[in-house]
Amino acid sequence: MIPLNQRLKEVSNFVNHKTLADIGSDHAYLPLYLLEQGKIERAIAGEVVKGPFEAAKQNVAKYQKQDLVDVRLGNGLDVIKAGEVDVITICGMGGPLIKEILLNGKDKLTHFPTLILQSNIHTEAVREAILTLGYQIDHEVIMKEKKHIYEILVCNKAERICNYTPLEMKFGPYLLKEKNEVFKEKWQRELNQLQNVAAGIKNQKEHQEKYASLINQILALKEVLK
Numbered sequence: 001m002i003p004l005n006q007r008l009k010e011v012s013n014f015v016n017h018k019t020l021a022d023i024g025s026d027h028a029y030l031p032l033y034l035l036e037q038g039k040i041e042r043a044i045a046g047e048v049v050k051g052p053f054e055a056a057k058q059n060v061a062k063y064q065k066q067d068l069v070d071v072r073l074g075n076g077l078d079v080i081k082a083g084e085v086d087v088i089t090i091c092g093m094g095g096p097l098i099k100e101i102l103l104n105g106k107d108k109l110t111h112f113p114t115l116i117l118q119s120n121i122h123t124e125a126v127r128e129a130i131l132t133l134g135y136q137i138d139h140e141v142i143m144k145e146k147k148h149i150y151e152i153l154v155c156n157k158a159e160r161i162c163n164y165t166p167l168e169m170k171f172g173p174y175l176l177k178e179k180n181e182v183f184k185e186k187w188q189r190e191l192n193q194l195q196n197v198a199a200g201i202k203n204q205k206e207h208q209e210k211y212a213s214l215i216n217q218i219l220a221l222k223e224v225l226k
């Protein structure tokens with residue numbers, strides 16, 4: 001049985017495809033688990049750092065899946081050819097890095113593989129990238145594991161022009177509608193942080209512009225959390 005944390009199991013719920021590319025695969029646990037579950041037929045595990053790349057190769061060998069999981073060393077989507085896979089997972093990274101990987105690799109997305117993107121922070125950047133690339137968001141999940149809060153976006157080719165409002169871009173169109181307990185906890189944490197920073201600079205003349213901007217953000221967050 002491949003060991004997999006709850007976060008990646010949640011990602012795996014959205015995979016039911018032939019060929020997967022898992023970018024930033026680290027130990028290649030996600031592709032190995034999906035193969036074990038019969039949810040994919042083959043996979044490419046991409047890694048840009050030598051250590052995790054070697055770890056992924058070792059694990060693939062340990063589970064004797066060398067014929068089915070191709071571990072490739074390289075940056076982002078450089079490791080795949082256009083049309084080679086029908087689903088791409090990018091997990092465990094910050095939103096801006098996921099955005100950079102997607103935009104730099106846009107030539108590999110011309111056939112619109114499903115994108116399952118799990119960001120740790122700043123998911124707004126991921127939403128910006130997928131809209132730029134002509135995708136839409138079909139599902140959003142917010143979850144908590146061991147005190148950490150994660151967001152997962154499942155994206156497919158846009159069927160119509162998506163016009164998300166600034167609030168939907170920041171908080172997620174589906175997550176904002178649902179406002180579940182994890183959502184509230186995430187943004188309450190953010191609100192507390194902003195309030196602490198604001199209190200710290202409130203009386204500093206040179207930071208009045210930043211203070212005003214923080215107050216605006218605080219008011220917007222309070223409105224969402226109402």
Ligand SMILES: C[S@@+](CC[C@H](N)C(=O)[O-])C[C@H]1O[C@@H](n2cnc3c(N)ncnc32)[C@H](O)[C@@H]1O
Binds near residue numbers: 075
């Ligand atoms: C925090 S780990 C997450 C591993 C796994 N995806 C997960 O969710 O548990 C991020 C991995 O992405 C790799 N990575 C970072 N930037 C990358 C890039 N541009 N291309 C490929 N891999 C990258 C890192 O080397 C690291 O192994």
